[in-house]
Amino acid sequence: xxxxxxxxxxxxxxxxxxxxxxxxxxxxxxxxxxxxxxxxxxxxxxxxxxxxxxxxxxxxxxxxxxxxxxxxxxxxxxxxxxxxxxxxxxxxxxxxxxxxxxxxxxxxxxxxxxxxxxxxxxxxxxxxxxxxxxxxxxxxxxxxxxxxxxxxxxxxxxxxxxxxxxxxxxxxxxxxxxxxxxxxxxxxxxxxxxxxxxxxxxxxxxxxxxxxxxxxxxxxxxxxxxxxxxxxxxxxxxxxxxxxxxxxxxxxxxxxxxxxxxxxxxxxxxxxxxxxxxxxxxxxxxxxxxxxxxxxxxxxxxxxxxxxxxxxxxxxxxxxxxxxxxxxxxxxxxxxxxxxxxxxxxxxxxxxxxxxxxxxxxxxx
Amino acid sequence: xxxxxxxxxxxxxxxxxxxxxxxxxxxxxxxxxxxxxxxxxxxxxxxxxxxxxxxxxxxxxxxxxxxxxxxxxxxxxxxxxxxxxxxxxxxxxxxxxxxxxxxxxxxxxxxxxxxxxxxxxxxxxxxxxxxxxxxxxxxxxxxxxxxxxxxxxxxxxxxxxxxxxxxxxxxxxxxxxxxxxxxxxxxxxxxxxxxxxxxxxxxxxxxxxxxxxxxxxxxxxxxxxxxxxxxxxxxxxxxxxxxxxxxxxxxxxxxxxxxxxxxxxxxxxxxxxxxxxxxxxxxxxxxxxxxxxxxxxxxxxxxxxx
Numbered sequence: 001x002x003x004x005x006x007x008x009x010x011x012x013x014x015x016x017x018x019x020x021x022x023x024x025x026x027x028x029x030x031x032x033x034x035x036x037x038x039x040x041x042x043x044x045x046x047x048x049x050x051x052x053x054x055x056x057x058x059x060x061x062x063x064x065x066x067x068x069x070x071x072x073x074x075x076x077x078x079x080x081x082x083x084x085x086x087x088x089x090x091x092x093x094x095x096x097x098x099x100x101x102x103x104x105x106x107x108x109x110x111x112x113x114x115x116x117x118x119x120x121x122x123x124x125x126x127x128x129x130x131x132x133x134x135x136x137x138x139x140x141x142x143x144x145x146x147x148x149x150x151x152x153x154x155x156x157x158x159x160x161x162x163x164x165x166x167x168x169x170x171x172x173x174x175x176x177x178x179x180x181x182x183x184x185x186x187x188x189x190x191x192x193x194x195x196x197x198x199x200x201x202x203x204x205x206x207x208x209x210x211x212x213x214x215x216x217x218x219x220x221x222x223x224x225x226x227x228x229x230x231x232x233x234x235x236x237x238x239x240x241x242x243x244x245x246x247x248x249x250x251x252x253x254x255x256x257x258x259x260x261x262x263x264x265x266x267x268x269x270x271x272x273x274x275x276x277x278x279x280x281x282x283x284x285x286x287x288x289x290x291x292x293x294x295x296x297x298x299x300x301x302x303x304x305x306x307x308x309x310x311x312x313x314x315x316x317x318x319x320x321x322x323x324x325x326x327x328x329x330x331x332x333x334x335x336x337x338x339x340x341x342x343x344x345x346x347x348x349x350x351x352x353x354x355x356x357x358x359x360x361x362x363x364x365x
Numbered sequence: 366x367x368x369x370x371x372x373x374x375x376x377x378x379x380x381x382x383x384x385x386x387x388x389x390x391x392x393x394x395x396x397x398x399x400x401x402x403x404x405x406x407x408x409x410x411x412x413x414x415x416x417x418x419x420x421x422x423x424x425x426x427x428x429x430x431x432x433x434x435x436x437x438x439x440x441x442x443x444x445x446x447x448x449x450x451x452x453x454x455x456x457x458x459x460x461x462x463x464x465x466x467x468x469x470x471x472x473x474x475x476x477x478x479x480x481x482x483x484x485x486x487x488x489x490x491x492x493x494x495x496x497x498x499x500x501x502x503x504x505x506x507x508x509x510x511x512x513x514x515x516x517x518x519x520x521x522x523x524x525x526x527x528x529x530x531x532x533x534x535x536x537x538x539x540x541x542x543x544x545x546x547x548x549x550x551x552x553x554x555x556x557x558x559x560x561x562x563x564x565x566x567x568x569x570x571x572x573x574x575x576x577x578x579x580x581x582x583x584x585x586x587x588x589x590x591x592x593x594x595x596x597x598x599x600x601x602x603x604x605x606x607x608x609x610x611x612x613x614x615x616x617x618x619x620x621x622x623x624x625x626x627x628x629x630x631x632x633x634x635x636x637x638x639x640x641x642x643x644x645x646x647x648x649x650x651x652x653x654x655x656x657x658x659x660x661x662x663x664x665x666x667x668x669x670x671x
Contacts, residue, residue, distance in 0.1 A: 026573070027489035034480035034548060035495070041510070041541040042502045048513035130404035133397070141405050142658050144412040149665075150650040151416065152602035154620045155643040159419045162636045165431065169418060172433045201412055202665070209666035244666075251504070258506035261604050265624055278508045282605070285512045290521075297509040304506050319500050321553075322484075325493040 046301065052294035053079055072291065079295035094272040095185045102296060104272055105280040106303075111188065112276065113256045116195045121249055123196065124203025125241075129233075131204065132211045145201040153198065157265025160194040164266070183271040191262045191274055199255075203248050210244025211237065247319055250311040254304050277303075416647075423641035430637040444641035454614040455642060458622035461611065462646075464532060465618055466600040469539045473547040473596050474589065481551030482577060486560065503545035507605050510541055515609055534610040535618065539603060543596050550595060553667035554588030555581070591664040594653055601650065619646045 056075045083102040094104045096111075131141055148156070163170050164180035171178055180190045214237065222232050260278040267274050269283045277300040284293035311317040320326075422430070423444050424437040432438075448455050483489075484496060518534050520527030528534040558581060566576040582589075607618040617625070623642045626635055654661060 023487040024489040027483040027487040027492075030479040030483035030487075031495060033476040034544060035498070037476060037540055037544055038498065038502050041537060041544075042505060045510040045513045046505075048517075049509050052513055052516065127408050130401065130408060133401050134405055135398065135401065137402075137405050139658075141408055142662060143655055144409045146654040146658060146661060147412050147416050147651065150598060150654045151643075151647050152604065152620045152650075154602075154604040154624055155419075155646055156415075158623060158636075158639050158643055159415060161634075162422060162640065163415065163418060165636075167431050167433075169433050197411070197415060201408075204408075205662055205665055209662075254504050254506075258508065260508065265604075278506065278605075281508050281512065282609075285515050290512060290516045293512045297506070297512050300506050301509045304504060308501075308504055320493065320496045322492070322496055324488065325496060329493065 049294045049298055049301075052290055053298045054291070056291040057289055075291070079292050080299070083292070083295060083299070092272040092275075094275070095188060101272070101275070101280065102277075102299075105275045105277050105296075106299075108188070108274060109257055109259075109276045109303075112192060112195070112259060113253060116192045116199075116256050117249060117253050119192070119196045120200045120203050120252060121245070123200035124248075125207050125245070127201060127204030128207035128211050128241075129237075131208050145205060148198045148200075149202050149205075151198070153261040154265045156194060156198055157262050160190060160197075160262075161266045164190045181267055183267065183273045185273065187267060187271065187274050191259075191266060194262050194266065195256060195259065199252055203245075203252060206248040207241055207245050210241040213244075214240045243318060246311065246315050246317040247321075250308065250315075250317045250319065253307060253311070257304055257307065258300070419640050419643055419647075422637060423644045425637055427635065427637045430635065444637040445645070447635070447638045448642045448645060453622065453626060453638075453642075454617070455619070455622055455645075457615060458617045458619045459645075461532075461535075461616060462601060462619040465535045465539065465607070466597050468532070469536050469543050469600045470593050470597045472536070473540060473543040474593055477544055477547035477551055477592070478582075478589065481548045482555055482581070484548065484552045485555030486563070499545045499548050503542060503549065505541070507542070510538065511605060511609055514538055518610060528610070530611060530613045530616040532616075535607055535616075538606045538610070539600050542603075543600055546599060547592050547596050550592040550664055550667060551585070551588060554585055554592070557588075558584055587660065588664075591657070591660040594657055594661060595664050598650055598653065601646075 054074055054076055055072045056079055057072045084100060091098050092101045092104050094108065096104065096107050099107075127145070131138070131145075134141065151159075161181065162168055165171075166177065166179050166181070168180075170180065178186050180186045218236055218240075219232055222236055227235065258278050259276055260282065263271070263274040263276055263279050264282075269275075269279060269286075277296055281293045281296040281300065284290075284296065308319075312319065318326075421435065421437055424440050424442070425432055425444070426439065426441045427443050427447055447453075480499075484492065484499075514534075516522075517525050518528040520529070562580050562584070563571075563573070563576040566580045567573065571579065602620065603618075604620045604624070607621045608624070611617050611621060614622075619642070623639055623646065626639050626642065
């Protein structure tokens with residue numbers, strides 16, 4: 001990772017710049033405490049997690065010799081393989097059928113994420129549109145919209161647990177006797193509703209911030225050209241709001257995939273219809289099966305990395321938002337294009353390796 | 366077009382200008398106004414009603430925890446008294462929460478201000494990589510970090526002391542999300558300040574360090590303050606780390622304590638007491654939100670992490 005980027009860095013430095021001379025050392029000094037801490041509290045634990053996931057704690061009794069098993073032998077990818085197969089004999093039955101426990105948790109996770117984030121985004125954008133049009137009462141709305149965001153998630157989990165109790169107010173209003181918290185499809189909806197309630201206003205706030213950067217003259221010009229309200233929304237509002245919205249949705253997606261407090265607080269552990277990768281891995285870790293737990297959490301990490309990558313590549317989420325970095329990368333792209341043109345013009349071949357290095361360096365940035 | 370010409374030749378009075386400038390209040394206008402008010406009311410109700418239910422439930426008698434009346438009847442503060450019964454040790458939990466949140470916030474600010482300033486102002490190689498690393502850290506699923514730390518802190522390894530139920534075990538892992546949040550927000554703030562400020566200070570003879578300390582810090586104070594609030598709220602609300610490393614009654618933070626309330630009434634979930642504790646935990650945050658709503662919204666829009 002760092003090797004390729006270092007290989008790509010020299011072209012940036014080639015030109016001496018009076019503004020940037022000597023700033024590298026100062027930057028290193030100022031940033032090193034932060035980076036050191038991040039290495040200690042994030043990078044090292046992740047590496048330890050990956051290492052840990054290759055070991056498995058033995059417990060139980062050996063069926064052949066009758067000996068009590070102990071120790072933590074190296075099992076390679078064994079933890080990952082047993083997680084995806086039912087070899088461990090740990091098939092569970094959730095809402096989506098009977099399957100290995102990890103697969104069940106994974107499907108629950110995906111289901112929560114897709115449904116909850118879609119609902120949050122639609123509701124959030126609707127809220128932003130309403131707030132942008134508001135004449136008065138903005139202060140009141142702003143204050144109230146921050147309440148769901150400010151309430152600790154675990155407290156809101158307990159709150160929704162009370163609301164969704166079989167004798168609770170949700171059933172009273174609906175006139176039903178739904179067992180929301182009894183490990184079934186309704187439990188999934190209870191969690192989705194609790195999550196949407198807490199985070200739709202947050203997306204609304206960020207969408208509103210994106211909305212307020214749009215010049216009203218754009219709308220005036222569009223309406224002069226005969227665009228109706230819906231066309232204005234689809235062709236102007238959404239595209240111009242997109243940069244702010246995509247980043248917000250990305251962070252919500254990643255947070256929803258790691259959802260822990262809501263299923264834990266509302267239903268507790270070992271409820272298969274609402275078990276997520278986080279709660280499953282946590283349950284395993286609590287049982288000191290660190291190897292398996294680490295394997296599940298590494299899968300979770302890979303999933304998060306993949307989703308983040310897709311958001312950045314396919315939807316163009318600009319999470320970094322630094323003008324200079326953008327300029328440097330654009331400059332590098334131009335240099336690469338010029339280099340390529342020069343190569344093809346001069347009839348040379350074999351510049352491929354250099355180009356590949358630059359591309360991978362760029363992907364990191 | 367020129368102003369003097371129009372006043373002399375057409376004699377448009379101020380009243381006429383005002384009436385022309387005013388928007389026409391036709392049916393469309395009223396429809397829009399009413400729709401907007403209805404929409405705003407819907408948003409407020411959506412946000413406030415569940416919270417209202419929490420407050421109402423906390424104000425009932427402890428024996429009426431499952432009552433579904435929309436007003437507490439009779440209203441009572443007994444649940445709040447029950448929260449602080451010695452069995453719950455909630456006072457200690459609040460103190461723990463305050464310690465962990467304050468220390469984490471101060472540590473993140475201490476390191477974050479320096480790092481953010483470098484990211485916002487200085488030019489250096491690998492800047493994109495550093496930014497990507499910091500934002501990547503904030504995207505991390507907490508559980509991936511927690512498992513090896515749990516194994517480490519429980520004294521599994523000989524080279525590492527048992528850190529379960531210590532403040533450092535609650536504070537240090539919290540930096541993993543607090544520090545990126547802090548650096549990210551502050552970078553956004555520092556970027557907004559014109560770089561000419563430092564340039565002119567240095568022309569006047571300041572060293573870069575002096576320019577930062579005497580010019581930038583006072584101007585960035587509101588941003589630092591907002592960031593402190595955001596980090597504080599994030600740490601105050603944190604549950605997974607606290608639930609993992611603070612397991613004894615003496616070392617629980619308030620959110621963990623709420624989750625584990627047994628109440629004074631025996632086997633049923635003591636919802637009244639839990640809601641009262643939830644209200645107590647949430648009140649400092651609601652106060653912060655009410656006082657600093659503009660700043661917080663600005664900070665969220667700039668940082669957009671949590």
